[in-house]
Amino acid sequence: MDEALCKLEERLRLLRPKGETTVLESALEKLVRQSIHDPDQLERLRLDPGQCLGDLGIALSPEQVIHLHQEVAGEAHLVLPLGEIHREDLTPEIIRILARAKTDLGFAASLVEDPRRTIEEEFHWRLPGSVQIFVHQNQVNCLHVVLPWDSPTGELTDQELDLVAGAGPSPVWWRRIVKPANGVNGVGG
């Protein structure tokens, strides 16, 4: 096959069937959920997310890449999904941010560029200054995964507690907190 046809093939493969990203995002979400309490699974995911997806029967196309972001103390990551928002594990604040980003592309772009300023200005929430916030936007061929940070002590650090108090935008951290104490979740709208 000549070079031009090979090039066309490559470009055609950039497109993916509608709904495929939702399947991928759901599978990655499932893997992350499993890894929260399973260090071995977390390590497998860290080493080879493609293989972990393969174990679930899902094959990545050669054009699709997965970027891993390891949460560490003092950092919070949020991924804007391309497909549906899986609401079950998210806080109302995160859902508000994601839903807004889904319908307002300008907001989404601003969120990726300057998350703190965008969130504070748009929602009038105050986020703790000690935490760096990163927002990543999934694309058809580029998906982001946030690996949960496993605190060595198994307890929340002061920074995490600050983040909880300020409604930081980390779904993973929020999932780890079953029920914030009354008044701790101090997000003001």
Add this chain to the structure above:
Amino acid sequence: MWKPGTDSVAEHERDTVLLQASYPLLVVVARQYVHSADDADDVVQEAVSRFWKYGRQQAENGKAYLISCVRHASLDYLKDRQRRKQEELAVGQGLDARCAGSPTGSLFESSLELEEWRKAVERALEQIPLEQREVLVLKIWGECTFPQIGEALGISLNTAASRYRYGLLALRKLLGESYC
């Protein structure tokens, strides 16, 4: 022959995973025959129930069998529509006309940087013959091998490869320089 109730739990789980992972592709396959996204979804549902009902012969050919189920369910859907319209249109001749009207809903994921490309490809796909289009879809977006395509469509490996090449050439002509 695999039959529901005779397989192991692991096989059942494997088939469930296959169905979940392949669903978006199956809808694209169905859309090669039926215009509307809703109708395509119905066709895939019907194909999935056939998959569970009749089973498949070998695990490694599960994907090809699933695609074959969608193709047959799509053709049945078209035949049914045609019968209802009381038109004597032989299956295979009138397929390219598909259902009347414009296609609804996009075939591919929509994202900002690929939007123009997506529209151009979907328009071009509409204009090439079905026999080439179905091979292109399976090879490029289904990542099927030519033997798998041959099995799914009931054609030889060589025919699949030849239709693929003609399909690519047709697409290149339609898309012009926009793909560079």
